[in-house]
Amino acid sequence: MAIWDFVKDAGKSIFGKAEAATPSTPAEEKPAGESAKADDTKRKVAALKAELRALDLDSDDVHLTLKGDTVKIESRGADRATMEKLILAVGNIEGIAKVEADLPQEQAAPVFHTVKKGETLSGIAKQHLGSANKYHAIFEANRPMLSDPDKIYPGQVLRIPQDA
Known part of the structure; x- marks a missing residue:
């Protein structure tokens, strides 16, 4: 566990x-x-x-x-x-x-990101996925918990897809 x-x-x-x-x-x-x-x-x-x-x-x-x-x-x-x-x-x-x-076994551990004050999905995408334009992949990976890419808050934990 x-x-x-x-x-x-x-x-x-x-x-x-x-x-x-x-x-x-x-x-x-x-x-x-x-x-x-x-x-x-x-x-x-x-x-x-x-x-x-x-x-x-x-x-x-x-x-x-x-x-x-x-x-x-x-x-x-x-x-x-x-x-x-x-x-x-x-x-x-x-x-x-x-x-x-317990997560089903896979090669890589999941990547989660805790949102800090002032961060945006674009900035998080650039940091983790190498391109700010990949923010939509993070948004989709966190649906249905996220209803709008602009509505994230400090302390929220997001799933970062590794296949984006």
């Missing part, structure tokens, strides 16, 4: 407040600490799965486990490109600091 680090405080906010997302229960019916923590974890995993469905990256084969700010992704049927997209889709969520996953 490999582990990828992400900027915990950057990314799309999907978790919201636990109080708002969890129906209230009378105090005498509420289980103590651990059960409330388990309910919050289930709520967050459901939110992650909903985000993957919205990005059309979810399947019955994708299983997520959340421990603190680390998500473990397991899938037997996903190819390498899909697994890399799953890692980025989950890792670029506010509140997630690490993603753990």
Whole structure:
């Protein structure tokens, strides 16, 4: 299992407040600490799965486990490109600091780039692919998480295709 680090405080906010997302229960019916923590974890995993469905990256084969700010992704049927997209889709969520996953074996390790303030896809393409004109290859490699080449943000992690 490999582990990828992400900027915990950057990314799309999907978790919201636990109080708002969890129906209230009378105090005498509420289980103590651990059960409330388990309910919050289930709520967050459901939110992650909903985000993957919205990005059309979810399947019955994708299983997520959340421990603190680390998500473990397991899938037997996903190819390498899909697994890399799953890692980025989950890792670029506010509140997630690490993603753990196994990638199907290939020669080269995946190349990920963390966006810094002031960077553009063209600049990133020039740095990694040798030509600013190859920004579209990075954009396509990160679809559907990216909807517009101009909408990247500091702390976001992008997949850099090696076949561009």
